[in-house]
Amino acid sequence: MKRTVFYRSIVLWNNLPVGVCEIKGKTGFKKRLTLEVVSCVLVFCIIFYYLNQFGSAELKEEFLLPSIAGDKVACLGVSEVGAGSDVSSILTKAVKKGDEYVINGGKMWTTNGTQAWIWIRLLANTSDGPPHRNKSLICLPMHLPGVHKIEKLGMWSSDTAEVFFDDVRVPCKSIVGQEGMGFTYQMLQFQEEQLWAVGNIVTMMDNIIQETIQYTRQRKIFKLPVLYYQSVNFRLAELQTEVELLRSLLHRATALYIKGNDVTKLASMAKLKTGRLAREVGDSCLQYWGGMGFTSDMLVSRFYRDSRLLSIGGGTDEVMLVIICKYMDTLAKK
Numbered sequence: 001m002k003r004t005v006f007y008r009s010i011v012l013w014n015n016l017p018v019g020v021c022e023i024k025g026k027t028g029f030k031k032r033l034t035l036e037v038v039s040c041v042l043v044f045c046i047i048f049y050y051l052n053q054f055g056s057a058e059l060k061e062e063f064l065l066p067s068i069a070g071d072k073v074a075c076l077g078v079s080e081v082g083a084g085s086d087v088s089s090i091l092t093k094a095v096k097k098g099d100e101y102v103i104n105g106g107k108m109w110t111t112n113g114t115q116a117w118i119w120i121r122l123l124a125n126t127s128d129g130p131p132h133r134n135k136s137l138i139c140l141p142m143h144l145p146g147v148h149k150i151e152k153l154g155m156w157s158s159d160t161a162e163v164f165f166d167d168v169r170v171p172c173k174s175i176v177g178q179e180g181m182g183f184t185y186q187m188l189q190f191q192e193e194q195l196w197a198v199g200n201i202v203t204m205m206d207n208i209i210q211e212t213i214q215y216t217r218q219r220k221i222f223k224l225p226v227l228y229y230q231s232v233n234f235r236l237a238e239l240q241t242e243v244e245l246l247r248s249l250l251h252r253a254t255a256l257y258i259k260g261n262d263v264t265k266l267a268s269m270a271k272l273k274t275g276r277l278a279r280e281v282g283d284s285c286l287q288y289w290g291g292m293g294f295t296s297d298m299l300v301s302r303f304y305r306d307s308r309l310l311s312i313g314g315g316t317d318e319v320m321l322v323i324i325c326k327y328m329d330t331l332a333k334k
């Protein structure tokens with residue numbers, strides 16, 4: 001798919017209920033989309049969310065419109081070398097000098113970070129106040145010299161970068177919403193981000209199981225299709241059952257969210273289950289493809305490689321467990 005067309009389609013999805021995204025997947029619209037593509041979609045939707053909700057008209061004009069038109073690429077700068085799970089401990093600073101912010105620090109794991117015509121939605125400390133009240137979101141154009149590309153296990157068609165800021169100056173009007181509200185804004189879209197992540201993967205899991213059924217039906221071993229063996233068809237039935245359970249949880253959480261409820265617990269449960277189930281689906285299905293599963297251009301092997309990120313990116317499994325424990329009131333008190 002051409003990048004411009006792709007980005008425009010993303011915009012159509014943004015702010016639509018997660019259930020709709022998943023239904024689009026079911027109708028085949030993104031049947032062959034891979035996880036890399038979805039990770040770009042996710043990055044876009046998260047960034048657009050903030051800008052759309054809290055950004056000034058001027059910022060929307062400068063950054064949102066060209067992104068919708070497919071002329072600029074966006075990326076998200078939250079994680080740092082020393083701060084991933086613990087976002088409150090980021091060190092990047094934006095110090096106000098006159099009518100500018102002077103930014104120093106660096107961001108790690110920035111998806112899309114190496115591409116030209118890019119801008120970043122950055123989380124930085126804009127004061128020395130308490131960690132949840134001293135952060136702000138800032139939009140700024142990026143230039144390539146301070147960017148270093150990271151080689152990865154999977155997600156090869158989505159680039160990931162380490163970005164450095166050395167006395168980078170931006171006008172104060174580049175701030176999104178109110179100064180000091182960056183952490184709060186960051187958390188506001190958390191439920192949508194989790195639900196998005198789940199909604200985009202369940203259909204891919206269906207696709208992997210379906211492709212595996214097709215392959216094992218025609219591949220014969222000892223004169224019988226691989227699918228004939230009960231260990232194979234039972235396992236595929238188990239996996240499909242788990243996917244359906246996950247889908248039900250997603251739909252329930254989404255329906256409650258649309259009605260205005262706080263679904264952080266359910267969304268975190270769904271995100272946790274997604275990462276773990278994707279690993280099971282990838283591992284079991286790849287096995288049934290034999291050597292073909294180990295070749296790099298098979299969808300199942302890409303899924304195996306790429307799905308490992310689901311338990312890490314956008315909040316690790318352990319972070320999801322911490323959130324669930326908080327809601328269950330079982331977290332050990334310090």
Ligand SMILES: Cc1cc2nc3c(=O)[nH]c(=O)nc-3n(C[C@H](O)[C@H](O)[C@H](O)COP(=O)(O)OP(=O)(O)OC[C@H]3O[C@@H](n4cnc5c(N)ncnc54)[C@H](O)[C@@H]3O)c2cc1C
Pocket residue numbers: 043075076077078079081082083084085086108109110111112152155160309312313314315316317318319322
């Ligand atoms: C390919 C890729 C793309 C990414 N894209 C972006 C992006 O575009 N923008 C962005 O800002 N970030 C991005 N990230 C960063 C991602 O969000 C972080 O990697 C993630 O939040 C984890 O942070 P960390 O890597 O620093 O791990 P750490 O925080 O160092 O975690 C290390 C381990 O400690 C565990 N842990 C944490 N808390 C607990 C606990 N309470 N109990 C037990 N164990 C715990 C974690 O689960 C993990 O297993 C990306 C990451 C990758 C790999």
